[in-house]
Amino acid sequence: MSHKPTTVNELGEFTVLVDVRSPAEYALDHIPGAINCPVLDDDERRIVGTIYVQQSAFEARKIGGAMVARNIARHLDEQFRDKPKDWRPLVYCWRGGMRSGSFVNWLRLVGWDAQQLRGGYKAWRAHVIEQIAVLSPRLDLRVLCGPTGSAKTRVLQALAAQGEQVLDLEDLAAHRGSVLGAVPGRPQPSQKGFETQLMHRLTALDATRRVWVEAESRRIGRITVPEPLLARLRESAVVEIAATPAARLAYLLRDYAWLGDDPQGLADKLGTLRELLPREVLAEWQAWALASDLPPLFEALMARHYDPLYARSQGRHLERLPHARRVACEDLSDEGIQALAARIASLT
Incomplete structure (x- = not known):
């Protein structure tokens, strides 16, 4: 069960797409069919961003890490408790960074073959623009x-x-x-x-x-x-x-x-x-x-x-x-x- 970044061309290989961005980001746009399981909600994301700017990246990660851990635990308990071992989620955040990486690590520790979308939503957005230009x-x-x-x-x-x-x-x-x-x-x-x-x-x-x-x-x-x-x-x-x-x-x-x-x-x-x-x-x-x-x-x-x-x-x-x-x-x-x-x- 290898852990490798996945491209937008491989979306159909997974059981479910999991968007871990905030609800506001998800509402603005998301990959069709993706479910929203935010690791930081809108208020939490604002708080972490403020701490990052006003204090330091370390303090933001420390506070944000606790929030992320609690939210991932809640999703595991409420959303994924009944999923079988062969369940394969593909997880993405804004650009394939810490938010989706943290979620994937926890899912893989459980034993699921979870993967991370390389480039995150930004890669999807580039794909949309390219396909409209090619298909039109x-x-x-x-x-x-x-x-x-x-x-x-x-x-x-x-x-x-x-x-x-x-x-x-x-x-x-x-x-x-x-x-x-x-x-x-x-x-x-x-x-x-x-x-x-x-x-x-x-x-x-x-x-x-x-x-x-x-x-x-x-x-x-x-x-x-x-x-x-x-x-x-x-x-x-x-x-x-x-x-x-x-x-x-x-x-x-x-x-x-x-x-x-x-x-x-x-x-x-x-x-x-x-x-x-x-x-x-x-x-x-x-x-x-x-x-x-x-x-x-x-x-x-x-x-x-x-x-x-x-x-x-x-x-x-x-x-x-x-x-x-x-x-x-x-x-x-x-x-x-x-x-x-x-x-x-x-x-x-």
Whole structure:
């Protein structure tokens, strides 16, 4: 039972991945499937760091060592008591140093074939960035575009249900990419967390088959789309949904009906447009929001904000937009979206 540092390419050889960083570090991002067994919690890590800066490395190790020992003992007793002898954990911390090394030593003293991830989370992070850069140019993307209210996200979901490969960036980013785009009950992930999930999704795609994706700008809420994927998206073939204004408005009123339940929140969102709109226009829109009067508000948003923004931006962002296949649509009901997705999937 040799003790050798393990690389990210060997993750699948282990029973479990154990992240021994603090809960805050783990929440920011972690290797998919890893469990969190911190050797120092957030407060303990702060205390040890303060002692290191204000006193000495020796004092920090002395105080921190006792904390680490107690936490490892607790994890052994509470998390791992029932594990068999052939249980194989792979342990990592920030950069493959003392935190994961201490944990591995104790697990190996028990008799388990525990190993330490060489380079820790930093090695994983480098792997994520590298894989996004390698995999993105290989994608055979088909880019769905169309003005706001064209049901692009719902069409993507329908395409997936019909057996097509789909890359839903807005779902990974937990944001719908507009001033009203926050997803209720789903905070956006960290940038690192988004990129980890993106790499995981890219790895699962079949590079020999086309992949449908929605046209996106560089940012989705506060998430930035990695440059290699953005470059591939901008140079790929385009399919444009040409839905009628009436169909788009009806769809928006169904899909964003929940905004009427929080009039003040909706008015506050509209306030972010104050630099783009005349004062009297914004005041009228916010009055509609406060009254939960969504039809005139959404119609005005389409005509005065979303459609002009779409006209300005898509030509810059999509190189092949002039050669796009246009698919006309007058019905964005649930049944209409299914039919629209089937027509799009039939394109060659």
